[in-house]
Amino acid sequence: MDNELKREIILDNYKYPFNKDGSDELNYEKVNTNNASCIDNIDLYVLVEDNIIKDIHFNGEACAISTSSTSIMLKNIIGKSVKDAINYIDNFMNMVNELEYDESLLGEAECFTDIYKQQNRKTCVTLPYTGIKKILENYI
Amino acid sequence: MKDVRLDFPMLNSDIIYFDNGATTFKPNKVIDAIDDYYKNYSANAHRGDYTISYKVDVNYETARKKVANFINAESEEIVFTSGTTDSMNMIVNGFFKNFLEPGDEVLLTKSEHASNVLPWFKLCEESGIVINYIDLDDNLHVTMENVIEAITSKTKVISIAGITNVVGDERPIDEICKYAHANDIFVVIDGAQLVPHKKVDVKKSDIDFLAFSGHKMCGPTGIGVLYGKKEFLERINPVRLGGGMNESFDSPSEVYLKDIPTRLEAGTPNIAGAIGLGAAVDYLNSIGMDNINNYEKKLKSYLIDKLIKLNYVDIINLESDSGIVSFNIDGIFSQDVAFYLNKYNICVRAGNHCAKILKNKTGVKNSLRVSLYFYNTYEEIDKFIELISDKERIMKEMI
Numbered sequence: 264m265d266n267e268l269k270r271e272i273i274l275d276n277y278k279y280p281f282n283k284d285g286s287d288e289l290n291y292e293k294v295n296t297n298n299a300s301c302i303d304n305i306d307l308y309v310l311v312e313d314n315i316i317k318d319i320h321f322n323g324e325a326c327a328i329s330t331s332s333t334s335i336m337l338k339n340i341i342g343k344s345v346k347d348a349i350n351y352i353d354n355f356m357n358m359v360n361e362l363e364y365d366e367s368l369l370g371e372a373e374c375f376t377d378i379y380k381q382q383n384r385k386t387c388v389t390l391p392y393t394g395i396k397k398i399l400e401n402y403i
Numbered sequence: 404m405k406d407v408r409l410d411f412p413m414l415n416s417d418i419i420y421f422d423n424g425a426t427t428f429k430p431n432k433v434i435d436a437i438d439d440y441y442k443n444y445s446a447n448a449h450r451g452d453y454t455i456s457y458k459v460d461v462n463y464e465t466a467r468k469k470v471a472n473f474i475n476a477e478s479e480e481i482v483f484t485s486g487t488t489d490s491m492n493m494i495v496n497g498f499f500k501n502f503l504e505p506g507d508e509v510l511l512t513k514s515e516h517a518s519n520v521l522p523w524f525k526l527c528e529e530s531g532i533v534i535n536y537i538d539l540d541d542n543l544h545v546t547m548e549n550v551i552e553a554i555t556s557k558t559k560v561i562s563i564a565g566i567t568n569v570v571g572d573e574r575p576i577d578e579i580c581k582y583a584h585a586n587d588i589f590v591v592i593d594g595a596q597l598v599p600h601k602k603v604d605v606k607k608s609d610i611d612f613l614a615f616s617g618h619k620m621c622g623p624t625g626i627g628v629l630y631g632k633k634e635f636l637e638r639i640n641p642v643r644l645g646g647g648m649n650e651s652f653d654s655p656s657e658v659y660l661k662d663i664p665t666r667l668e669a670g671t672p673n674i675a676g677a678i679g680l681g682a683a684v685d686y687l688n689s690i691g692m693d694n695i696n697n698y699e700k701k702l703k704s705y706l707i708d709k710l711i712k713l714n715y716v717d718i719i720n721l722e723s724d725s726g727i728v729s730f731n732i733d734g735i736f737s738q739d740v741a742f743y744l745n746k747y748n749i750c751v752r753a754g755n756h757c758a759k760i761l762k763n764k765t766g767v768k769n770s771l772r773v774s775l776y777f778y779n780t781y782e783e784i785d786k787f788i789e790l791i792s793d794k795e796r797i798m799k800e801m802i
Contacts (some may be wrong), residue, residue, distance in 0.1 A: 273802050302738055302754040302769050324768060326738040327802050384742070 269374040276331035276371075281338050283330070285320035296394025298386045303329040305391060309398050314345045316399075321391070328375075328384050333391035335371045340395070345402040352392050352399075359389055404698050407690060407778050419749040419783045424568050424596060424727055424774030426618045429683075433621055436682035437675045447671055449647055463674055466681030467664070473684045474613065475604040476630050482664040483677050486627035487595040488518040490614030493629055493667070494591055495522035497639040498612075499560060505531030507559040512537045512545060514567045518614075519593040523562065533557070542722040543570045547578050554582075560589045565597030569755075569772065570720045571727025573597070580609040589635075595619055599776075600699060600725055602692040605630055617676060622683035626676030629667070636663045643669040695777045699726035702775050702784065709788045716791070719770055726775030735797060737771045743801040747790055 287293070291308040305323035309316070319337045336355075340348040355372055357364040361379050369376075378388045408414045410430040420428060446456040448463050464478070471478045484490045503509075509523055513536055527534050537553040540546050545563065561583050566573050580590045591612040597603060598613075599620030605613055612635065617626040631639065641648060641660065648669040650659040660666045687695065703726045710716050715733040732740050741753035752772045773787070791797065 270799075270802060274798070277802075324736070326736045326742070330736075383745075 264373050264376070266377075269377070272335075272371055272374040273327060273331045276334040277327040280321075280330050280334040282320040283322060283334065285322040289320060291318070291320070292398055294394045294397050296390050296397075298390060298393075303387060303390050305329065305333055305394065307333075307391065307394050307398070309395065311345065311398070311402055314402055316340055316343055316345065316348055319395070325390070326387055328378070328387040329390045332372075332375065332388045335374070336391045336395065339370050339372060345399050349396070349399055349403070352396060355392060356389065359385055404690075404694075404777055404780075408780075410686070411778060414778060417748050419747075419779075419786060421773040421775065421779065421783075421787070422750045422752045423619070423776035423779075424772060425752060426624070427599065427621050427776055428778065429623065429679075430621055430686050432686045433623065433679050433682045437623060437679045440675050440678050448674055459674055462678050462681070463672065466677040466684075469681040469684045470628055473603075473688070474598065474630060475606050477633065479662070479664055480605075480630055480633050480636060482629040482631070482636065482667045483672055483680075484614075484627045484629050485625055485673065486616040486618070487516075487593060487614045488627075490627055490629035491518045491591075491593060492522050493639065493642060494612045494614065494631070495526055497642050497667075498631075498635060499532075499589075500526055500530065501640055502638075503530065503532050503559055506533060506557060508533045508535050508555060508557045509560040509562060510535055510537050510550075510553050510558055512539060512563055512567075514539060514543060514570050514572075515562075515564055516568050516593060516595065518595075519562055519564060519591075537561075537563070542572070543720060544572045544722065545574045545579075547575055547582065550579055551582065554586060554588065558586070558588050560591060562591035562593070564593040564595070565603070566600065566725045566727075568596050568727070568774075569729050569770070571596075571723035571725040571729070571774075572720065573601075573724040576610065577608045580611075584609060596725065596727070599687075601696045611635060617680040617683060620680075620683055621686055623676045623679035626673050626680050628680075633663070636667070639663075639667060641667055641669065645669040647671065690777065698777050699775055700724075702726060702779055702781065703728060705781055706773065706775070706784050706788075709784065713788075713792060715794055726779075728773045728775075729770045730773075731770050732791065732794065732797065735794070735801070737769045739801040740771055740791070740797060743797050744787070744790060746800060747786075749787055749790065 285306055285308040289308045291310045294307050297304040303325035305321055305325050308320045310318040319341055321333050340351055351368055354364050354368045375388050378384055411428045413428040444455040444458045446459050448459050450456040451460055467481050468478050471481045509532055523534055526532055537545055538549045563574055565576055583590045589611045592610050594613045594615035598615040611632055613630040615628050618624040648661055648666050650661050652658040706728055717731045719729040737753040741751050744751055755769055
């Protein structure tokens with residue numbers, strides 16, 4: 264994936280984020296995810312049934328990287344079993360943390376393969392992942 | 404002001420530093436003073452039996468005198484703390500906790516920094532004092548009219564910033580003190596953004612308590628000041644007890660403490676910090692606080708004049724009186740703009756700037772803040788403006 268395409272995917276997911284319409288009315292499990300060093304603040308609304316992630320929506324205020332990362336994460340894990348989703352998440356985290364990872368599992372998230380070069384944006388890109396894990400771990 | 408840039412090692416680079424509200428760069432004079440202490444007379448204080456320790460005592464107390472003169476206080480009215488936050492906590496927990504009764508009212512505003520909010524919130528929870536807010540006007544300023552309106556017969560304290568860290572407005576301290584004292588109300592001033600930028604005269608203004616930090620005025624981190632009128636400092640309960648602050652002790656009922664301000668500086672003090680702060684005061688005096696203040700205002704006007712021409716820039720504090728400008732770029736998250744500017748070595752702050760209750764008033768949760776100091780230049784502002792003059796470019800390069 265070339266840099267121009269990566270940028271396009273990120274911006275596209277920032278401008279037109281997937282399922283960025285979460286609210287308490289959904290009656291889903293809710294988790295807030297934010298971090299101390301920046302101002303990103305995202306709520307995730309998650310529906311898990313029979314160990315399958317049926318649906319996720321989100322909302323909040325966050326930068327381009329956090330927002331697009333959340334959008335892409337949602338697209339990639341909705342419909343997956345909890346176990347597969349956790350595999351996907353761990354693989355993504357490995358990529359960000361410069362460990363061994365499987366590129367074929369990333370899908371659109373391949374646009375973040377260079378993010379490790381910007382240390383100060385690692386917390387942005389991993390923000391939704393830290394949040395969703397808090398919920399999924401309850402299902403293991 | 405251009406010559407001053409040579410005094411700062413951090414400015415010997417292509418960094419454009421616009422986050423002076425967070426902390427400031429240090430001139431060689433400050434760095435050298437600290438270096439000199441660590442290299443040439445690195446002893447503890449209060450151990451005057453040998454020469455280098457005597458020198459520590461002399462220089463530590465000289466630093467206190469310099470700070471006192473800087474704000475026109477007496478030496479004994481200056482307590483060295485770790486910073487504004489520490490000072491504010493000592494004022495609230497060491498003095499007002501014992502003084503205020505349940506139901507007594509403390510007046511704050513919605514644009515205060517966390518360090519002038521949370522200690523009061525805690526006291527409110529613990530001892531039933533009541534916190535009320537002075538209304539801000541349409542420009543987010545504090546007017547005397549609104550101060551008077553907020554005061555009731557139960558108001559005992561007005562605790563506000565001299566200059567606020569997001570809006571950058573300057574409060575009419577002299578008038579507030581005058582009116583408050585006529586009504587038996589204490590005035591506490593959070594001076595973190597005021598003292599580094601404007602001449603403060605605690606006697607003339609008649610301030611009861613003043614808190615400020617060294618690192619925001621070219622001094623080192625970890626050192627700050629608590630000023631209190633002598634009669635009030637005398638009544639502060641030391642919240643920290645230990646070495647250096649006691650005269651003698653034999654049993655729980657026989658503990659004799661030293662006089663102020665030493666009584667309030669338990670443990671080995673931040674000697675290097677105090678000496679560094681003394682050097683910072685000398686340095687600021689050599690430039691002149693009025694010169695600093697005038698130059699910053701000119702720089703700020705220059706910046707506002709250019710920013711206002713960009714129709715997608717929303718300036719939150721058009722009418723501010725200091726070198727602080729808070730704004731947003733329409734449609735772009737503030738942090739993304741900050742990341743974009745960082746690619747060009749421009750340091751600005753994105754966020755809510757520790758004034759989290761302000762968002763209720765402005766409806767703006769986050770913003771970008773440029774906070775200027777006397778070593779910033781018109782050329783730096785030109786460069787900054789050039790970079791944000793092209794919105795498409797920001798969108799393209801922010802990631």
